[in-house]
Amino acid sequence: MARIRLDRAALNRTFRATSRSEGEIAARQVVARAKVLAPVDTGRLRSSIRVERRSTFGLRQRWTVGSDVEYAPMVNDGTRPHIIRPRRAKALKFKVGGRTVYAKVVHHPGTRARPFLDRALADVARSRGYSITQR
Secondary structure, eight states, X not given: OOOEEEOHHHHHHHHHHSOHHHHHHHHHHHHHHHHHHSOOSSSHHHHTEEEEEEEETTTEEEEEEEEOOTTHHHHHHOXXXXXXXXXXXXXXXXXXXXXXXXXXXXXXXXXXXXXXXXXXXXXXXXXXXXXXXXX
């Protein structure tokens, strides 16, 4: 999983000098940018991207942007090669080139990462003057 590290001292100085609406605006911009960058097959992933705001001790605000769709982390971070086995049946059934294929095991090659959430945060942070460093 890709980690993004923000310059917390600079963010704290900035947010102390700004209102709560600054964070709200930035979080909404990240959501909007993530929806643009999200890959679309059925549109379920794109429509599930949301922002959640939490207050800690009434002073510090935290906004979390993400999706509750179960495959969102796999799209954003990619997957490693892995083995797929049937759970309730003796074989897996799927179509390849119009033919029905049965297999007891499938060696999945993995999927490449499509870091739409990471890119959305980086784009909005850059446009607002924040710096992001990789950990």
